[in-house]
Amino acid sequence: MFQSKLNHILACHPIIKTDIIKGNNAYLFDSDGNKIIDFESGMWCTALGHNNSKINEVISQQAGKIINTHFKLSGDVSQVLAINLLGLLNFNDGKAVFLSSGSEAVEFGIRISKLISQNHKILTFSTSYLSAFPTTSLPRNENLWIQIDFLQCNNCTKTKCTTECKVLKHINFNTISTFVLEPGSSSGRVLFPPDRLVKFLSENVKKHGGYVVVNEVTTGFGRTGEWFGHNHYEINPDIVVLGKALGNGYPVSAVIMTDKIASEVEGKKFSYAQSHQNDPLGCVIANEVIRIFKEENIIQNSREKGEFFLYQLHDIKSSCSVVKDIRGRGLMIAVELSIPNSAELIFEKMLNKGYFIGTTPAWNVLRFFPPLTISKDDIIKMCKELRKQLKELEKTVS
Numbered sequence: 001m002f003q004s005k006l007n008h009i010l011a012c013h014p015i016i017k018t019d020i021i022k023g024n025n026a027y028l029f030d031s032d033g034n035k036i037i038d039f040e041s042g043m044w045c046t047a048l049g050h051n052n053s054k055i056n057e058v059i060s061q062q063a064g065k066i067i068n069t070h071f072k073l074s075g076d077v078s079q080v081l082a083i084n085l086l087g088l089l090n091f092n093d094g095k096a097v098f099l100s101s102g103s104e105a106v107e108f109g110i111r112i113s114k115l116i117s118q119n120h121k122i123l124t125f126s127t128s129y130l131s132a133f134p135t136t137s138l139p140r141n142e143n144l145w146i147q148i149d150f151l152q153c154n155n156c157t158k159t160k161c162t163t164e165c166k167v168l169k170h171i172n173f174n175t176i177s178t179f180v181l182e183p184g185s186s187s188g189r190v191l192f193p194p195d196r197l198v199k200f201l202s203e204n205v206k207k208h209g210g211y212v213v214v215n216e217v218t219t220g221f222g223r224t225g226e227w228f229g230h231n232h233y234e235i236n237p238d239i240v241v242l243g244k245a246l247g248n249g250y251p252v253s254a255v256i257m258t259d260k261i262a263s264e265v266e267g268k269k270f271s272y273a274q275s276h277q278n279d280p281l282g283c284v285i286a287n288e289v290i291r292i293f294k295e296e297n298i299i300q301n302s303r304e305k306g307e308f309f310l311y312q313l314h315d316i317k318s319s320c321s322v323v324k325d326i327r328g329r330g331l332m333i334a335v336e337l338s339i340p341n342s343a344e345l346i347f348e349k350m351l352n353k354g355y356f357i358g359t360t361p362a363w364n365v366l367r368f369f370p371p372l373t374i375s376k377d378d379i380i381k382m383c384k385e386l387r388k389q390l391k392e393l394e395k396t397v398s
């Protein structure tokens with residue numbers, strides 16, 4: 001059982017600190033006033049930092065007007081948000097629906113693509129995290145899912161994928177309704193699928209009557225140094241799913257689709273209504289998030305800071321034998337350690353020094369997904385402490 005001091009909160013995951021009471025940009029503060037630098041940006045949501053004053057302002061303005069409407073009633077703020085997002089994705093005549101969580105939006109995207117395809121199976125990468133809901137979470141039902149382990153492509157020297165390849169020959173594209181692409185696996189090891197494989201799968205799924213659903217819940221909104229994670233690939237998605245940074249911590253998610261998909265779904269008289277669908281508060285927040293991203297040049301900022309961060313980490317790797325690998329795109333970064341079970345130890349030591357970093361103990365990985373607004377100074381300070389801790393770790397094994 002997971003341990004926590006919160007004895008009335010269901011223990012279904014670890015809670016290691018129960019006195020966090022405030023945030024400010026990349027900082028968290030506990031009830032004793034201690035400052036922690038948050039390299040996980042909430043749960044990868046607060047891309048524009050905690051307690052963002054511009055977002056707080058629109059929240060309080062909208063809260064003074066209206067938060068929730070019946071699904072049969074609406075203002076036009078959801079339409080404004082749809083137009084904004086469709087423009088960012090070049091889906092100009094498409095449509096959008098706004099929901100409450102990334103999990104719900106991923107499931108919705110898969111559901112509508114299955115609805116309009118003649119095929120029934122879902123293709124994805126085995127490393128992808130798709131949602132907390134049963135259909136999409138691990139282990140995935142083999143009658144429904146086809147999964148590819150793209151790490152098998154690591155030593156491949158071919159410039160193009162073919163159906164003869166041993167990784168791909170079991171795939172019958174005629175059965176696939178949906179290719180759910182996570183353009184960078186966030187939850188486990190932080191791995192990025194190869195360009196040629198993503199292109200090959202997308203093209204073949206579409207050619208055989210299936211659709212490409214891109215799960216941008218984590219990779220969207222500048223996390224990888226582009227607006228969307230799929231911008232690193234040569235593909236044309238049919239449906240794009242957003243969450244997390246869209247609301248900067250407020251629970252709003254989106255499913256955005258091309259006009260072709262929208263008219264097919266509407267043609268099937270698809271019905272879906274939940275209590276917070278297209279809620280005005282979430283939509284107002286998301287519109288402000290987009291405005292800030294544009295006004296403050298957040299995408300370029302993320303790209304530059306990501307490069308700067310990776311440079312610092314590679315410098316650590318060059319002098320620390322315990323660093324096995326460094327992977328990253330924008331501010332979505334992982335450091336894999338070579339000493340078994342050491343990631344958890346480093347995580348604890350870093351927290352004691354005031355740095356909250358991510359960890360995936362099963363893969364011995366440290367993860368860094370800070371707010372895109374973090375300062376270079378905070379990156380430098382954290383890297384200095386990390387180097388110290390890794391050097392200490394090195395001494396224990398030499």
Ligand SMILES: Cc1ncc(COP(=O)(O)O)c(C=O)c1O
Binds near residue numbers: 186215216217
């Ligand atoms: C890639 C990805 N997809 C989907 C989800 C599910 O989103 P949510 O936790 O908002 O339901 C997550 C959450 O971490 C995620 O990282």
